[in-house]
Amino acid sequence: MNKIFNINSALTIFIKDFRSELRTRYALNALIMFVITTLAIILFAIANEAPSIEISAGILWIVIFFSAMSGMARTFVSEEERGTVMTLHLIAKPSTVFFGKLLFNLILLFLMNIFTVVLYLILIPSFIIKSYDIFLLTIFLGTIGLSAASTIIAAIIAKSNTKGTLYPVLSFPILLPLLMIVIKSTKSALEGIEIAKAMGDFQVMIAYFVVITAVSYLLFDYVWKD
Amino acid sequence: MVFKIILGIGLTLVIIAGIALPMVSNPSSFFELPVVPGLEDKARIIFFHVPTAWVCVIAFITALIYGIQYLRTKEILYDIKSVTAAGLGFLFCILATVTGAIWSKFSWGAFWNWDPRQTSIFVLLLIYGAYFALRSSIEVEEKRASLSAVYSIIAGLTVPFFIFIIPRIVSSLHPDPIINPQGKIHMNPTMLVIFLASLTGFTAVYYWMFNLRVRFSKLMYQQQMKEQE
Amino acid sequence: MEFLNQNSLYIVLIITLICWFGIFGYLFSLDKKIKKLEDKINKE
Numbered sequence: 036m037n038k039i040f041n042i043n044s045a046l047t048i049f050i051k052d053f054r055s056e057l058r059t060r061y062a063l064n065a066l067i068m069f070v071i072t073t074l075a076i077i078l079f080a081i082a083n084e085a086p087s088i089e090i091s092a093g094i095l096w097i098v099i100f101f102s103a104m105s106g107m108a109r110t111f112v113s114e115e116e117r118g119t120v121m122t123l124h125l126i127a128k129p130s131t132v133f134f135g136k137l138l139f140n141l142i143l144l145f146l147m148n149i150f151t152v153v154l155y156l157i158l159i160p161s162f163i164i165k166s167y168d169i170f171l172l173t174i175f176l177g178t179i180g181l182s183a184a185s186t187i188i189a190a191i192i193a194k195s196n197t198k199g200t201l202y203p204v205l206s207f208p209i210l211l212p213l214l215m216i217v218i219k220s221t222k223s224a225l226e227g228i229e230i231a232k233a234m235g236d237f238q239v240m241i242a243y244f245v246v247i248t249a250v251s252y253l254l255f256d257y258v259w260k261d
Numbered sequence: 262m263v264f265k266i267i268l269g270i271g272l273t274l275v276i277i278a279g280i281a282l283p284m285v286s287n288p289s290s291f292f293e294l295p296v297v298p299g300l301e302d303k304a305r306i307i308f309f310h311v312p313t314a315w316v317c318v319i320a321f322i323t324a325l326i327y328g329i330q331y332l333r334t335k336e337i338l339y340d341i342k343s344v345t346a347a348g349l350g351f352l353f354c355i356l357a358t359v360t361g362a363i364w365s366k367f368s369w370g371a372f373w374n375w376d377p378r379q380t381s382i383f384v385l386l387l388i389y390g391a392y393f394a395l396r397s398s399i400e401v402e403e404k405r406a407s408l409s410a411v412y413s414i415i416a417g418l419t420v421p422f423f424i425f426i427i428p429r430i431v432s433s434l435h436p437d438p439i440i441n442p443q444g445k446i447h448m449n450p451t452m453l454v455i456f457l458a459s460l461t462g463f464t465a466v467y468y469w470m471f472n473l474r475v476r477f478s479k480l481m482y483q484q485q486m487k488e489q490e
Numbered sequence: 491m492e493f494l495n496q497n498s499l500y501i502v503l504i505i506t507l508i509c510w511f512g513i514f515g516y517l518f519s520l521d522k523k524i525k526k527l528e529d530k531i532n533k534e
Contacts, residue, residue: 097311187415189396191412192395194404195399195408196398197394197398201391201394202400204390204391204394205391205394205395205412207387207391208385208391208419208421209388209416210386212419212422227470239412250414250415250418254332254415255413257332257411258411260405260407265518267516272509272514273511276503276506276510279505280499280503280506281499281500281503332493466513469517470517473520473521473524476524476528480524480527480528480531483531
């Protein structure tokens, strides 16, 4: 099988998805409202008590995880719903489709996470970051790892009958190693540890992203083909 | 046939030896086990708890391998083998979690501590539960087989990570892993023999169950094919 | 009751052996049944 892909084609797919989302804006609005609603529920549930460092780090990633679950499946599911899967099959190699969709999910998740983090910083009073470098790197590496895993799982569930429910069920266990490391690293950022000490965590995050992307790339052909 | 008789007798001996051999402070003969301070008789669970976890790992790796084979050849037999292995792995994972919880209760006082090893085995249950949820949500046989194969590969890759790596990097309540960093095995020889025999026995039982289920599924599949003609 | 408390380990042993023989016997009979079915189907 010819595994060389064209970066331009992948970019084209990304731009197509990006443009269609911008045009209709259904998804964007829903996702923004999802983040706001979830944070509102959390604020309501906390009720003025200041959660401990571990809890606030954990809750941040819960919100990010579930926002990803609402948003990351769109690229594949919308193709199924609009009936454009066949066209995509014809015009592009599977690996091209994969990288285009992955890029889209990456950018989308980045935007969502920046929004979530900013809101979280403003709304949760006890969430005070002491080591900004660790925090930013964690968000960055966590986002790319999260989007890589979400993309391949989204491709898998797009063909099933119980898409929406199945998506978090399939994704959570696969994402758990990443979530554990990322929460630990966020906690370190809140505690003010120097970046040199947190390097081990970052290595795991990078390894996770590399392994998941490599495996997804190899397996995507089988998921995509009929 | 002979192997099955050997297995029957062998595991029976393991059970008897594991439970009935006396535990003394200074084992002098081969037929005496050392006392583990604090645990005493309850340490015998190691002969049964660890093999279930071990078989679980083997089963999930088998599911991964047959998943790969299915994707390569598209032979439905490999899908049958992959799902059977995943099912047995799930069964032994439940057994490992339950026996682990029992050990946890009388060792550290609570059935569940969210200790990294316990969390890992629980996550494995989630992963393979999701596997069966995925399978039941796709009706087209070929699509189901290929998507399950892909998922079993991704899931199977996380198994070594959970079972071997996490307990090393995060500090845990769990007793020392048997194969520790220095590569030495610290068990008393009698215990080692019983332990390894138990491991072999459980693996053989797993393999027998696997074999039976695959044969049965094959028969069902052939029957189905015949009815469709 | 005293007897049971004294020899509880042996009670555990007997129960385990009963479970094991039960499972073993079940697997054995399944094996025989499947073999019979296979022979039947392969003969046709």
